[in-house]
Amino acid sequence: MIRKHRAHPLWFAYALHRLSGLALALFLPAHFYILSKALTQPESLDNFLTLTESPMVKLAEFGLVFLLAVHFLGGFRLMAMEWLPWSDRQKTFAAVAVAGAFLVSGLFFLRVV
Template identity: 40%
Template sequence: MIARHRRDRAYLAFLGHRISGIGLAVFLPLHFIVLAEVLAGEAALDSVLAFTAHPVVKAMEWLLLVLVCAHLIFGLRLLMLELRPWRGRGADRRGWILPGLILALAIGTVAMLGAV
């Protein structure tokens, strides 16, 4: 049986923040490896650029952007919880979770479509 607190939207925001943070922590070493590869010369740059044109890599770029946006939005929500005065039940701003997730998905989609 799932504990009552784990069925709450706030717990899902907690999970989203943690999972996006882990995803970003996995991305950074891979990013540094690619940057080091590019420093090897023009041929290496061309091979990396050819690799990034693959549709799977494009999908991963979209996911990365969504993770960054979700991590930012959920982190801002946590800051608001910690720094703003507590105003009783319902003051944990649960209503910000779904719009924040939708905003993260929208930003990722708009950026990948080339509109930004």
């Protein structure tokens, strides 16, 4: 049984913002570890970078950029909710944030592939 508040589109925006933040927080330590290889083990970094040419990694990069754009635009949505008067257009703002995230990550994906 879905609770009534969880059926609301803004609850989806809330959940997506929290999940994107969590995924980015989990990604960052791995990213910093790989970057540290440039200083400590350059040959190991070179071996890792050859893996980045894989289509699956390209698809994962699309997902990463999507998560970053969703989190960034979701933050703007939250600031608008806090600083602007409440209106029925909040659902539209949430939809625009997700659409913008798809646009940004899609453009990144097309330029990378």
